[in-house]
Amino acid sequence: EAQVTQNPRYLITVTGKKLTVTCSQNMNHEYMSWYRQDPGLGLRQIYYSMNVEVTDKGDVPEGYKVSRKEKRNFPLILESPSPNQTSLYFCASSLGVGPGIGNTEAFFGQGTRLTVV
Amino acid sequence: TQLLEQSPQFLSIQEGENLTVYCNSSSVFSSLQWYRQEPGEGPVLLVTVVTGGEVKKLKRLTFQFGDARKDSSLHITAAQPGDTGLYLCAGARSGGSNYKLTFGKGTLLTVNP
Numbered sequence: 001e002a003q004v005t006q007n008p009r010y011l012i013t014v015t016g017k018k019l020t021v022t023c024s025q026n027m028n029h030e031y032m033s034w035y036r037q038d039p040g041l042g043l044r045q046i047y048y049s050m051n052v053e054v055t056d057k058g059d060v061p062e063g064y065k066v067s068r069k070e071k072r073n074f075p076l077i078l079e080s081p082s083p084n085q086t087s088l089y090f091c092a093s094s095l096g097v098g099p100g101i102g103n104t105e106a107f108f109g110q111g112t113r114l115t116v117v
Numbered sequence: 118t119q120l121l122e123q124s125p126q127f128l129s130i131q132e133g134e135n136l137t138v139y140c141n142s143s144s145v146f147s148s149l150q151w152y153r154q155e156p157g158e159g160p161v162l163l164v165t166v167v168t169g170g171e172v173k174k175l176k177r178l179t180f181q182f183g184d185a186r187k188d189s190s191l192h193i194t195a196a197q198p199g200d201t202g203l204y205l206c207a208g209a210r211s212g213g214s215n216y217k218l219t220f221g222k223g224t225l226l227t228v229n230p
Contacts, residue, residue, distance in 0.1 A: 004159075033217075042222035043160075043205065058217070090159050104209040104218060105150060108159030 002027045006091050006109035013081055013116055021076045021112050023091030029107070031094040032074040033058065034066065036087040037111075043090070049074055081116040088113050120144050121208055121221035129227040133195050138224045140206035141188040147209050149182055149189045150218070154203040196228045 004025045013019055025032065033048035035058075045058030049068040063085055065077040074093075078085060092106040122141045130136055140149070148167045152160035164173050166182035166189060173180045177200075179192040193200055203225050207218040 035220075040222070043220040045217060048217065092159075104148065105162050105165055106152075106160070106207070106218060108161070110159050111157070 002107070004091055004093055004107050004109040006089075006112050009110060009112060011112060011114050013114070015082055015116055016080050019078050019081060019114075021078075021089060021091075021114070023074045023076065023109060024072050025074075025091075025093040025107070026072065027093060027095075027107065028071065029093035030071070030096045031104075032068065033092050033094075033106075034064070034074070034076045035090045035092065036060065036085075037090060038087050046076070046089075081114075083116045086114060086116050120219050121206055123204075123206060123221035123224050125224060126222065127225050127227075129229065130196055132197060132228055132230050134228075136193050136196055136226070138191045138193075138204055138226070139188070140190070140221055142208060143187065144208065144210070145186050147186075149186070150207045150209065151180055151189070151191055152205040152207065154205060154223070155201075160203075160205055193226075196226075198228045198230050201226060201228050 007022045030051050034046040035043045037043050044060045046064050047058050047066040049055045052068055052071050055066050055068055089112045091109040094104050094106050096103040120142050124139045148165050150165045151163045154160040164180045169184045169186045171182045177194045181190050203223045205223045206221045209218055
């Protein structure tokens, strides 16, 4: 089954304790991205990756890191989490980066609800 | 900067009613997508519209892309409780090296039995 898998689904942590949220896709997609979803603010892109070893900042990258060592995996790293990073996080993947109709259609993971206390 | 404005933000209706949700922008998009998100889940793609003036139907859902490719609407006929969810529009812009999706804030639809 084609899917994007995030782990964990729920996480409560303390300020300053490094954490990693994993994301894996099995569709051989080139493009992957991370979003956070907050009430009243909608989905905002944190980081994206156009291919292996190619990553770039989205709209709200501060406090986050990513890596893309393999095509299927795109972990999100919070080196020193703070309470303002409490949010619902989604990983998404798309076929590619060309302008074709199917290339930008996003497949989302089920989300990770992070609470930083 | 919010490039995609969705309206209304909230909508609560009775089963059987019709409704329209709007997605407006001052920017031109190469394509526009509609997603539905249910509580505790990630957004799921419903449809992609590409051509100005294009109309697509998905059972009781009708999607339209504006002639100038800046806006879109979603019309639901005879809404059912199973239509309840957050409806998101997302615009794709090509050009340069960034084919990112820009999302609207969503319309939260509740269909009461």
